Amino acid sequence: LLLQAYGLTESAPLLTLQHQKKPVKGTVGPPIPETEIRIVDDNYKDLPAGEKGIILARGPQIMPGYYKNPQGTAKVLSPDKWLDTGDLGMLTCRGELIITGRAKDTIVLLDGENVEPAPIEEALRDSAYIEQAVVLGQDQKFLSALIVPDLERLSEYAAEKRIEYSGPEDLIGSPEIHTLITHEIRTQVSPKNGFKNFEQIFRFKLLPESFQVDKELSLKREVMRHAVNELYRKEIEELLQLDASR
Structure with a gap:
């Protein structure tokens, strides 16, 4: 008998486990005894069953903290001992957990290179012509x-x-604007500014509207990546298809 489970090193490691007699396909089961699971949005507001968000966990198996690293501990463990797993998921109406992805920002390329997107996005926003970038x-x-x-x-x-041009979409679709933004990207994200070759942007898609709070942005005006992935799924798929064709 093979059962799905979920856990982290920080939770020693088990948090959830499928029922032995009636495992629910597509889930990693309900929380094990004495363990609590919450699903929250980017502002740490609880979400109802069926809605995707960040997985928080609490229980006696959760670590007290990282060894001699209080700053690292504070990033993932709240004062009331809720562990931010860095994973995304949702709870079913019966309390089983479904894992849907990662909330942490690190991008792992096909060749194994790890990329932190935040410095690249910050460099792009330094351009006078770029308001936001993901x-x-x-x-x-x-x-x-x-x-x-x-x-x-x-x-x-x-x-x-x-x-x-006749409007925003017509403007951002013009060849001259595409050339301008290409130049801005290559200037901002360049070896001269400390970026490596694998950190270069090879494809981009211009969006006609600014990001909004509670849509693409959190109350802190930080980009909610999983929300962007959902809202712009079509645009992202087009970019990835172009990438795969190279």
């Missing part, structure tokens, strides 16, 4: 990005270069 590339050959341009700056650029 770097993609998990299990891919190269990095891609969703780019929210600064439409006001682009409009000024279009007026200066006498680029005709």
Whole structure:
């Protein structure tokens, strides 16, 4: 008999386990005795059954902290001993846990290179023409990005270069704007600025609207990556198909 379970090194390691007699397919089972599981959003507000969010866990098996690393401990363990697992999931109406992905930001490329997207995104936002950026590339050959341009700056650029357009989507679809953003990306994310070859952006997609709080952004105005992945699934799939064709 093979049963699905879920746990972490920090939980020694078991948190959930499927029922031996009636395992529910697609789940990793309910919490084991004396263990609690919560699903929360990026603002740590509890979510109901069926909604995806960050998995928190609490129980006697949870570590007291990382050895001689109080800062690392504070990042994952709350004062009331809830462990932020860094995983995404949801609870069924019967309390079984379903794992849906990772909440932590590290991207692992197909060749095994680990990429931290935050410094790349910060560099992209330093461009006068880029308002927001989300770097993609998990299990891919190269990095891609969703780019929210600064439409006001682009409009000024279009007026200066006498680029005709009928609206935001027409503007960001123009070859001149694509060339401009390509130049900005290559300038910002370059070896000159300390970035390695595998950290370069090979593909990008311009989005016509700014990110909004409680949609793509948390109350702290931080990008909610799993929300972006859901909202822009079609655009992301197009980028990944282009990546696979290289």
